[in-house]
Amino acid sequence: MPNSVVLLTIHGDRIDAEVQIPLSELQAAWGHAVNDSANGLVARVGPQLRDYLMKHIRPQSPDGRDWTVSVGALSVLETQNPINGMYRELVAQIRLVPPVGASSPEEAVRRFIFRYDVVLHQVVTHKILVSVRQDWARGQVSDEPPMQVGVIELDIINNRIPPLVVSLEAGSTWDGFRAMVQLGIRHISEGTDHLLFLLVLLLPAPLLVTGGPDRRLSWGEFGGIRYSFRRILMIVSAFTLGHSLTLLLGALGWIRLPGQPVEVLIALSILVSAVHAFRPLFSGRTAVSREAWVAAGFGLVHGLAFAGTLINLHLDAGPMALSILGFNLGIELMQVGIITLIIPWLLLLSQTPYYGGLRRTGAVLAGVAAIAWVIERLSGEPNAVTWVVEQMARQAWWLLGGLALLTLIGWWRLQQVKQLPFS
Template identity: 70%
Template sequence: MPNSVVLLTVHADRIDADLQIPLNELQAAFGHAVNDSSAGLVARLGPQLTAYLLRHIHPRSASGRNWAVLAGTLAVHETQNAVNGTYRELTAQLQLVPPTGEAVRHFVFQYDVVLHQVMTHKILVSVRQDWARGQLAEQQPTQVGVIELDIVNNRIAPLTINLEQGSVWRGFRAMVELGMRHISEGTDHLLFLLVLLLPAPLLVKGSRAQRSGWGRFGGMRYSLKRLLLIITAFTIGHSITLLVGAMGWVRLPAQPVEILIALSILVSAVHALRPLFPGREAWVAAGFGLVHGLAFAGTLANLRLDAAPMALSILGFNLGIELMQVGIIALVIPWLILLSQTTVYPVVRITGAFVAGVAALAWVFERVSGQTNGITTLVAQLANRAPWLLATLAIIAVATWFRGRLRPSATMDDE
């Protein structure tokens, strides 16, 4: 039969516990029909269920002092696993608060929900998040023990939990790594920036009033200045909304934010084909950076950290984003600058803009409809081969640049 699960989130002054209890097992222990008619279960029996849980959960310190147990939200969900198939479970949120002066990382967990009646039942206890040890909710939970009947002694032994001591540095480092991983896996974020950088080394054809297209290479100083402005503006934009979003000051639903990110790529792709806002790329990067920052903030908000860890996490996460972003751009930009001085760059620019535009439209469709499509799957596969794509770009850049340098010499020899 399905087991119960207890997921612990460790804070500096308390532990949040999320319980997952299968209803078919709970029904036998609770004495009420909770699995036969689970519709409206919380509304019908919420207070009784809460009282039942509190009677059977008793954490205490090693010194024997009892912890406070505060009940939170109850809900019913349908879940499944490979062994048991589909079944319904009660989820409950609790707060376990130690007495003043007692350690939060060392305690005895006395828990016999369901198990006091259903002797074959087991409770799997795991740590889902422990910021001070660098363990985040995005990772696989770490199991710390199993509560079950001791058949030999015919008793339910409490579980002694001793968590390794953490540190601020481990939590901060984990957030830097999370930021780096987030941007390396965020193909849409990088694609927006890279496509916006495609025309950055180029001058604009025509007068200020009548722009006719992208022209020749504008020089090293011109190119580096524009590239730096765009990257800095994007960083400022997403840093602002990362802060306000992670702190909960601004919240937007995830779907419209993700759609706007896809549209930002489409706008950048059109601009790479023909100037839409020449000279104002930095402002556009900053504006769309605000949107991208809201997506970054959602990752931090889901961690539900306290104020002090959240402040450090915002700093570390943003630092990780910037380190990975600057690293990837530093690998790509030299080849774009080299290519922009050759005759093949229009082909590279137009091809890149076209591919990005198609990917953006596919992402818009996917995020509006909720249906995956072959194009987004292909983009994900190409992103996994990014090192090979970068190597190909480098070879093309070096080969065409040397070819352009050698051609005048060959012409002079012929003369």
Template identity: 50%
Template sequence: MKANFAIKFSRLFVSTLLFCLAGIINANAHPMPNSVVLLDVKGDVVSVELQLPLSELELAFGHDVNLDSEDLVKRLGVQLECYILKHIQPVTADGKPWAVTLQDMKVEPILQSESGPYKELTAHLVMAPPEGASTRNFLFNYDVIIHQVSNHFALVSVRQDWDNGLSQNHPYQVGVVRLDVPSNKILPLQVNIQQGSLWTGFTNMLGLGIQHIKEGTDHLLFLLTLLLPATLVVNRKEWGQFGGVGYSLVRICKIVTAFTLGHSVTLLIGAAGIAHVPGRLIEVLIALSIFISAIHAYKPIFRGKEVFIAAGFGLIHGMAFAETLVNLNLDAWRTGLSILGFNLGIELMQLFIIAITIPWLIILSRANLYKGIRVAGAIIAAVASVGWIIERVTDTPNAIGSTVMAAAGYAQWLVFGLAIISILSLFVKVERNNVASSLSKLKKDALYSPAKGYNRN
């Protein structure tokens, strides 16, 4: 009996020890990475991005995917395509199958993760429902990796939904696909997305355009720098005096309109996918456009041709605007509404900025101190542009770029200060006129004699 007790105690001790060791190991080990499924809901299709960790994929796929992973798609692309398509089978609510097509695959490193650094296979697919079926209500039969690795799971999120005003920067989770332990089955995920509208999508793009300019310090700096001397006339190859309110408003309207037409053309071309220019080159050219406009603000180098310069550089700025829309991959109708709404948002924000700054520049243009303000603005814009050019060519942040971006956060106070200086300049001018008038009157009084009238000697 003592022997049986000793055996039972030994077994209990060993079990307890193993349990504690397992708990210690699990507490210190990294959790295994999960899969991610991102859905982009379009008008007639659903685009899908899969993010599959290679370590987990290898266990389910049955091939050595971690070996020479850079050439994985080249080595096993056909087998991987067959595997993925076999384990993704969406159907309508009444069981009709969707068509699924794999577009591309690539291996990418993941550095920042609770699981530690690892590599994952990113695959892009397109799921098309049967004719007449909705893209917003379907059963998502998915068991990639999970069919073999029982503790693996996939987080499913909607990343883009134009009709509901959802952009790629704010995905929301719709469910988790994992093994259902009680039934020992991987149950399909019911995807039921709220019905949106074209109006919601359009207003979201309008807001996106406003936000783009609000945060686009370089775009606004170019336009404002080009407008700095727009109220002045050229005198002997130098910026002269104020040209008048009518003259100023006409020139400002021409410059702004030309810039708008220029960027609208390339926004349309770029967003439609007709042409594409590398993003870094565009950013460098935008910084260069600021530098050139700063030189012109200091001294007229293309007097009378500001409209053409604004239109030409507008073409470059429009390419940058198009980068925001180029990856939407919408149907023709929604693409057109996106371009219209985004461009309208850009124009509204530009007009707002101009409306709160140009009146003060027109007032200041009449004062002698405007030359100092214009020169200072030109120098600041030139320094900022040089900092941005260096930053964008080297792909390394510098103090100049950081300072300009930090100063942009106080833009409302800069406008307020500009307004105060403008108002003060009016009082100074009035006071100067009063003094001049008083001196003139005193001079006349001094020359006047009751007997002889004015003494001109």
């Protein structure tokens, strides 16, 4: 529909808005030819567009004080669809700053009068849909659907354009922090590649390494509860330290890497872990410490991907610091939850003859998934293997149930062999 959209991002002392305006409607209201082509439009009439927008966007405090309005980046999006044909829209980044002294900045950005009549002052059928895209203090982040706060349209009866009175609920630091913890939990629960990496790391953890300098390495028998927990603790702690470090540095902007190489490296980390789960890469007394160093190194890569989520929120310093802490806490809570659910079954099953088949099968499937992700992320084209992996990830509870059932069967058979009562 040829409506305009205003998406508000609420900060502690200002509002950053993204305005999306159909060029067909803008052309009818402004009188300039702007809908013929997207190429060079901003370079050709950018200054005039900024002046036009500033004249028709006028937020005010409840006491009538005008806000400061500045127009930033302008761009044009162009899409083609079989119903409406070519569709072009102007996307403008607008900064709205309340006046000094009207009220506290936190209150000012939550209660104001939004006078906006871009296009609508001439095209009376036009509508402007105003929504909040991000409000950290209320626990709303940008990966959630925007919350609509109102519609600006012509009052036909009185023949006037009424302003939109925006009154947002008060927020708090706790709401923002809690939302970031939940975002960290959701990021891991929905991140199939991160989950698979963690699971592949855990697969060989209960097992001893056999072989040596003159013999081919292989995974041997169950190493005992103490041995298993020591390995799990070292590997998981190393991974946590690695991703926590780059999450902090990346979110603060001290380290920046393009998204594609990071995603490819994550897929390669799964591939290396899958190879290690199939056949050990290290032996001897230093094997566990080497595994920990590798886990820490891969953690550095995964942390850069985690940091990208926070960078995209464009938070101020205070909320960003709390968000780093809350987001990382959410990641750790989810990881601890996964380990708590998986490890007991792996420890029991690793004492049965069934574990070798499960480990090798899991390692091969993880390796295939990793190779498919590498291909997908290098080519930019999805493939059938990654689609199947995503579908399987949605059946996680069923897979956990299958693991539990296999463990119980294996443990029962083991007791039968030993001629001991099942317990």
